[in-house]
Amino acid sequence: MNSPSGPPPGSSLSAGRRTRELARTVGGPTVDVLVVGLGATGAGVALDAAARGLSVVAVDAHDLAFGTSRFSSKLIHGGLRYLASGQLDVAHESAVERGVLMERTAPHLVRAQPFVLPLTPLVPHRQAALARAGFRAGDTLRIAARTARATLPPPRRLSAVETRHLAPVLRGDGLRGGLLSWDGRLTDDARLVTALARTAAARGAVVLTRVRALALTGTGARVRDELTGEEGEIRARAVVNASGVWADGLVDGIRIRPSRGTHLVLRPDCLGPLPAGLHIPVPGESNRFVLVLPQDDGRVYVGLTDEPVRGAVPDVAEAPETDIGFLLDVLGSVVDVPVRRDDVVGAFAGLRPLLDTTTGGAPARTADISRRHAVLTSSEGVVTVVGGKLTTYRRMAEDAVDTAVRVRGLAAGPSRTVALPLVGAAAPRTLAALPAPRRLVQRHGTEAPAVHALGERDPRLRERVLPSHPVTGAEVLWALRHEGALDEADVLDRRTRIGLVPADREAALDAVRDLLDGALPQRG
Numbered sequence: 001m002n003s004p005s006g007p008p009p010g011s012s013l014s015a016g017r018r019t020r021e022l023a024r025t026v027g028g029p030t031v032d033v034l035v036v037g038l039g040a041t042g043a044g045v046a047l048d049a050a051a052r053g054l055s056v057v058a059v060d061a062h063d064l065a066f067g068t069s070r071f072s073s074k075l076i077h078g079g080l081r082y083l084a085s086g087q088l089d090v091a092h093e094s095a096v097e098r099g100v101l102m103e104r105t106a107p108h109l110v111r112a113q114p115f116v117l118p119l120t121p122l123v124p125h126r127q128a129a130l131a132r133a134g135f136r137a138g139d140t141l142r143i144a145a146r147t148a149r150a151t152l153p154p155p156r157r158l159s160a161v162e163t164r165h166l167a168p169v170l171r172g173d174g175l176r177g178g179l180l181s182w183d184g185r186l187t188d189d190a191r192l193v194t195a196l197a198r199t200a201a202a203r204g205a206v207v208l209t210r211v212r213a214l215a216l217t218g219t220g221a222r223v224r225d226e227l228t229g230e231e232g233e234i235r236a237r238a239v240v241n242a243s244g245v246w247a248d249g250l251v252d253g254i255r256i257r258p259s260r261g262t263h264l265v266l267r268p269d270c271l272g273p274l275p276a277g278l279h280i281p282v283p284g285e286s287n288r289f290v291l292v293l294p295q296d297d298g299r300v301y302v303g304l305t306d307e308p309v310r311g312a313v314p315d316v317a318e319a320p321e322t323d324i325g326f327l328l329d330v331l332g333s334v335v336d337v338p339v340r341r342d343d344v345v346g347a348f349a350g351l352r353p354l355l356d357t358t359t360g361g362a363p364a365r366t367a368d369i370s371r372r373h374a375v376l377t378s379s380e381g382v383v384t385v386v387g388g389k390l391t392t393y394r395r396m397a398e399d400a401v402d403t404a405v406r407v408r409g410l411a412a413g414p415s416r417t418v419a420l421p422l423v424g425a426a427a428p429r430t431l432a433a434l435p436a437p438r439r440l441v442q443r444h445g446t447e448a449p450a451v452h453a454l455g456e457r458d459p460r461l462r463e464r465v466l467p468s469h470p471v472t473g474a475e476v477l478w479a480l481r482h483e484g485a486l487d488e489a490d491v492l493d494r495r496t497r498i499g500l501v502p503a504d505r506e507a508a509l510d511a512v513r514d515l516l517d518g519a520l521p522q523r524g
Contacts, residue, residue: 006450011202011423013484019188021206022225026232031055031206032410033401034221034236036213036250039069040189040390042242043207044397044417045195049240051420052412057234058197058205059223063313063490065193067244070494071317071350072390073263073291073303076101076110076184078145078152079289080138084504088371091141094254097392098184105196105394106422108431108445109192112152113185116167117279117289119333121174127286132157135181155181166276171336177515179398181279187296188444189390190494193482194424196393204424207486216250218408238408239386240400244353245486251378256386258313259275262323263303265346267501270339271300279318280334290330296439297470297497302327302339309351319347336377346419346501355387376404383407394418423447439470444478451478465511466504473494473515488512 008447025031033049035042038060046058060066078093079087101110119128134156142152156179163178164170186192197207210226212431219237241250248254259398271292278292293301304324324347331336373388373396385400398415407413424445436448444451454474455462461473479495491512493499497510 002033002125003395007198007447007482008202008423010204011198012482013201013207014481015047015486018210018484018486022208022211024504025057025208025234026223026225030059030220030232030235030237032412033057033238033404034234034239035059036192036216036239037067037243038064038126038197038207038209038223039242039386040065040068040193040196040393041244041385041396041400041460042240043193043200044393045240045242045400046205046207047203048232048397048401048422049198049404049412049414049417050200050205050415052302052405052414054410054412056200057208058200058206059208059211059213059221059234061226063209063486063494064197064207064484065190065376065494066315067246068194068350068353069092069244069360069390071261071263071348072186072291073261073301074186074189074295075113075291076186076197076391078138078141078183080134080141083134083137083141085287085515087185087372089387092144093395094389094391095138095141095145095147096390097153097395099142099145100394100418101391102151102239102267102419103147104190104419105417106195106425107193107428108426109187109422109443110184111120111187111442112168112182113179113293114276115183115279115291116158116162116163116180116276117179117281118167118170119140119176119178120171120201120334121284123281127281129277129279129284132179135179152184154184155179167278167340168273168333169271169337170278180276185277186390188497190497191443192390192422194253194495195424198423198482200381202517204242210486213243213250216302216382218337218378225521238404238410239382240404242397244386245351247353247384247386249289249313251376251384252312252381254376254384254386255356257312257334257354258309258351259316259354260307260309260323260349260351261304262307262319262327262347262349263301264324264327264344265304266300266339266343267345268300268472270337270343274300278334280330282330283333285310290327292331293480295497296442297336299497299501313351317349319349321462323336323349345429345503349502353386371397375399376408377403381407440475443475447478447482451475454478463518466498467506469496469498469504469508471498471508473511476512480516488516491516 032054079091083091440448
């Protein structure tokens with residue numbers, strides 16, 4: 001794994017590097033693989049291909065993790081829901097990939113998260129028994145995936161006192177205990193994508209944000225630099241379309257049926273201390289839960305919905321009031337003090353790129369569409385990867401590159417990413433010994449001391465960009481110099497989570513702009 005030092009050679013993304021590589025790439029020599037889309041799957045494809053020794057260019061019309069990959073629940077989960085619906089292969093794949101992230105490739109970004117399912121009067125004994133059996137089956141999946149018990153402890157039954165200790169916000173009346181389970185949780189989904197892109201860059205991939213693919217063929221793409229408006233061609237031996245919910249706009253014959261997942265953002269004091277997250281059963285549903293997810297920055301997320309989206313797909317989805325009301329109602333069924341609409345300081349919605357494979361009649365709900373991923377090849381030879389979920393991005397990327405190598409006749413060996421640490425990764429013992437604040441280690445891994453050192457050299461960079469949020473000027477400067485952030489939106493909305501609360505975003509905007517302006521001479 002990586003040693004505790006500064007950025008690995010070649011891993012730093014910056015405005016200057018983008019300018020230089022864009023000039024060499026557009027109209028330049030033919031590369032092995034062109035990847036369109038830099039969410040988790042696209043960045044994963046770029047890394048997989050580069051790790052096999054292929055020359056790679058990856059482009060996105062916006063920024064790293066601009067779409068679905070920054071609006072997830074931040075969970076790396078073991079597929080328990082899919083086990084319950086009989087999708088054994090999807091459940092096993094999820095459990096395996098969870099273990100890969102937690103123990104090999106990104107232990108600095110993914111750790112165990114405890115969850116409590118409160119056994120309230122709204123949870124009948126039969127439903128509680130089914131949930132308990134499900135958690136035990138999930139632990140069997142963990143064993144089958146060869147994930148250590150030290151990484152993910154086994155589930156168990158809790159007394160009412162233990163349940164209230166882990167979740168003091170719960171209403172005590174009628175509470176007969178709870179069920180404790182564990183799953184993987186990301187520090188930040190957008191940070192995972194950034195780590196993937198930077199690791200790919202360290203392996204030689206060209207990573208270009210603000211470059212829109214206008215048209216794809218099997219041998220390249222017509223692209224436009226969104227910063228200058230200039231257009232040109234990128235030639236490639238293989239093209240992989242990993243643009244998520246926008247995939248059907250670039251390749252004919254693909255039907256995407258987006259599903260909206262909405263989350264609420266609450267302030268830390270709204271629910272009080274939360275040593276564990278919550279699984280709250282949705283009344284009338286046997287296998288659907290609302291999650292309460294405490295975050296490292298003190299905020300709490302409450303989600304999520306699974307609603308079909310019709311019509312044109314927006315760049316950024318809005319969280320409708322119907323979703324917000326639904327989540328508040330389910331949350332209100334278990335908490336001691338109801339959460340009001342005014343307590344919701346932010347909301348975000350991600351669109352799942354589900355592949356519509358129905359013929360003659362669509363499922364009544366997007367929740368009924370399989371989360372299996374698919375790799376499709378167009379008549380022109382463009383490889384498209386769709387479906388799946390954040391947890392299984394690596395396997396999706398591997399399958400997509402396998403297909404591109406086979407269909408386009410590329411000379412490359414098998415995937416190597418199952419054991420390839422991402423930028424910042426190290427063994428837990430190494431991470432624990434790093435001379436940097438724990439919060440930085442959980443976001444930057446072995447690079448945390450270098451980030452911390454920026455503040456040690458310049459006391460102004462030790463200051464928070466917002467008094468109520470832990471992000472410092474040093475982290476903003478690091479994002480500009482090494483993580484490919486080009487403007488304040490990249491910093492506020494993706495490299496940090498400040499922008500999830502509009503009021504916080506507005507309050508931090510001037511400080512971030514000042515840091516960006518000051519960093520401009522060094523952004524090459």
